[in-house]
Amino acid sequence: MEQPNPFKIAQAQLDEAAKYLKLDSATHAMLREPMRELHVLIPVRMDSGEVKVFKGFRVQYNDARGPTKGGIRFHPEETIDTVRALAAWMTWKTSLLDLPYGGGKGGIICNPEEMSERELEMLSRGYIRALGEFIGPEKDIPAPDVNTNPQVMAWMMDEFSKLRGYNTPGVITGKPIPLGGSLGRLDATARGGMYVLREAAKLMGIELKNAKVAIQGYGNVGSFAHKLVSELFGAKVIGIGDVEGAIYCEHGFDYDTISKNMKKPGIVPKDLPGSKFLGKGTEGNKELLELPVDILIPAAIENVITKENAPRIKAKIILELANGPTTPEADEILHNNGKFVIPDFLANAGGVTVSYFEWVQNITGYYWSLEEVHDKLDKKMTKAFNDVYALYKEKKVHPRLAAYLVAVQRVVEAMKLRGWV
Numbered sequence: 001m002e003q004p005n006p007f008k009i010a011q012a013q014l015d016e017a018a019k020y021l022k023l024d025s026a027t028h029a030m031l032r033e034p035m036r037e038l039h040v041l042i043p044v045r046m047d048s049g050e051v052k053v054f055k056g057f058r059v060q061y062n063d064a065r066g067p068t069k070g071g072i073r074f075h076p077e078e079t080i081d082t083v084r085a086l087a088a089w090m091t092w093k094t095s096l097l098d099l100p101y102g103g104g105k106g107g108i109i110c111n112p113e114e115m116s117e118r119e120l121e122m123l124s125r126g127y128i129r130a131l132g133e134f135i136g137p138e139k140d141i142p143a144p145d146v147n148t149n150p151q152v153m154a155w156m157m158d159e160f161s162k163l164r165g166y167n168t169p170g171v172i173t174g175k176p177i178p179l180g181g182s183l184g185r186l187d188a189t190a191r192g193g194m195y196v197l198r199e200a201a202k203l204m205g206i207e208l209k210n211a212k213v214a215i216q217g218y219g220n221v222g223s224f225a226h227k228l229v230s231e232l233f234g235a236k237v238i239g240i241g242d243v244e245g246a247i248y249c250e251h252g253f254d255y256d257t258i259s260k261n262m263k264k265p266g267i268v269p270k271d272l273p274g275s276k277f278l279g280k281g282t283e284g285n286k287e288l289l290e291l292p293v294d295i296l297i298p299a300a301i302e303n304v305i306t307k308e309n310a311p312r313i314k315a316k317i318i319l320e321l322a323n324g325p326t327t328p329e330a331d332e333i334l335h336n337n338g339k340f341v342i343p344d345f346l347a348n349a350g351g352v353t354v355s356y357f358e359w360v361q362n363i364t365g366y367y368w369s370l371e372e373v374h375d376k377l378d379k380k381m382t383k384a385f386n387d388v389y390a391l392y393k394e395k396k397v398h399p400r401l402a403a404y405l406v407a408v409q410r411v412v413e414a415m416k417l418r419g420w421v
Helices: 006-021 025-032 082-097 116-133 150-164 186-206 222-235 253-260 281-289 328-336 352-364 371-394 398-417
Strands: 036-045 050-063 068-075 102-109 140-144 212-216 238-242 244-249 274-279 293-298 317-319 340-342
Touching: 006 025, 006 082, 036 082, 036 116, 050 068, 050 082, 050 116, 050 140, 068 082, 068 116, 068 150, 068 328, 068 352, 082 352, 082 371, 082 398, 102 116, 102 140, 102 222, 116 150, 116 222, 140 150, 140 352, 186 222, 186 317, 186 340, 186 371, 212 222, 212 281, 222 253, 222 281, 222 293, 244 281, 253 340, 274 281, 293 352, 317 398, 328 340, 328 398, 340 398, 352 398, 371 398
Parallel strands: 068 102, 068 140, 212 238, 212 293, 293 317, 317 340
Antiparallel strands: 036 050, 050 102, 238 244, 244 274
């Protein structure tokens, strides 16, 4: 079955909001496409001596509210439409959290698992040389995303600093702490999700202590979600899925036990005592999504909740820590069935919020304690959730549309004040 085009989904979501907001045709047209994008070719001499040419992208979707912000993905199946969609969602995410940013995204078509550390470094530096004048602390600020990490950001920051001729830590966020990274960045996406989950559970009368949770995806975000939902609330994670399949345990999985027994990052052991193997790959994950839980946390890839399986979703709250895990048709079904979806660009905004904190600290040269970062993140996430929930109740629309109405209106206001439309 052909996968839905993520950018067409992003456009469809915007179109729905535009109709509610009664946007004029010029404003709507400006918001449906990226303002600018760059396609680059990056030659890398591999360890074998062969020169391989990689294709990369950087999309700056809208900068009405400030410099564009967004991660860089290394993936063998990266496409420009995925990058466009993620840049659009980043625009709404930064607006929703009221950060002084627009949205951007980048990607390189490559398979990092097949590359040595030296080859990855050369690719990372080559990408920054290719972008050159396209990025900067006041223009476009990249960050880690799929298959990139603080070390990759360190190489990229160093290469940009060489191009400028002076140290420029604010060009990149998600850096290692010794190079100007922020405390609290590593678990920020999952932690921000926990703050909005807490607010949603309060309003819905769900007791999080001993609540049953299923997590699909066990990379950085999914694994931290397991750790934090257990530590902060005492919830029980009874189902976990990864690319190899899914497992279930009615008594709940202990985070430390999972961590100690992992074969490699992102892959949970499938033979833990007391656990049941739900199935390999997508089949196991399909069953995981339909488990009888209170909270479902998609933390992996796009389009896993569709019109086909949405009627069978039993969770009362869906916390979207992945980007774009729910299709527009599924949104309507879930809403009509009384399920509360905390949409991706609210639920997973903790990462970009702490990235913003990192950028501020880099610019000012003054760095905050971990407690200060957590406190500031909590306040930002809680306010954003309350802004969305107020509109959700007032307009009686599904939560994603409510979030779009808040975010798009802010971008439109900035565009009009600038005289663009």
